[in-house]
Amino acid sequence: MSRSDDLLEIQQVLARYAVNITKGDIPGLLAVFTPDGTYSAFGDAYSVELFPELVAAAPKGLFLTGTPALEIDGDTATGTQPLCFVDHSTHDMRIGYYTDTLIRTDDGWRLRTRRMTFIRRNGDHDSGIPHAFERSRT
Template sequence: MSRSDTSRNDDLIEIEQLLAKYAVTMTKGDTDGVVSVFTPDGTYSAFGEIYPLDRFPQLVAAAPKGLFLTGTALIDLDGDGGEDTATGTQPLCFIDHTQQDMRIGYYDDTYVRTDDGWRLRTRAMTFIRRNGEHNSGRPHAISFTGE
């Protein structure tokens, strides 16, 4: 295996572990853990809105509780493994803990290598509806106090 292949594989494993941390910390309700996988200018998009990092504690608190079961992400490293950006798509099946209702969909992500390693810069949720439609959800599903 060449050095560039090794670097590429190391990058992929690091990003996969980052995404695993997101799923596990969401499942455990660990807001600090969720915030830690994003860059300081990171955003999450769903429900017709884009939420900046400073809104994550409220967003995580308002999110339903349960199991965030994610699949292996399809990741496209820009360049030959030595670049500092990547994009990816990761499937998701969320199971609510109260009724065990499921939500399915996928995340479209952008990643950037920082001094602390790879981080999510953007994460956008697309839901797959029972009728087969793929969309980001209804606008204003979550309201924040003071708005």
């Protein structure tokens, strides 16, 4: 597989993340992660088994992502992707970026980790304020 093929496939995996979470498609969202994948925000890392509950507790809206900056090294990759989330009921926005690790699997590229960083109005970049999601994280 060429570097261009890898870049395109990874971009499609990340696009499916944004589209599936926007649509509330949990099976589609889970499919972009490895079975041991995690999502980190609010000071915690959450395993894929907790995604249905985590997504159910989160605000709903549009996940608008930009083109990721990617570094590919064989069967692993790292990247950063900008994000603008727009709440569906208020149209309030949150901005930030994802920091990712990916791995090539037998089923193609998949996210192993995705970490959210919020950009605050004061310019701070942080992982968010811990919230009420109380299940075990990993």
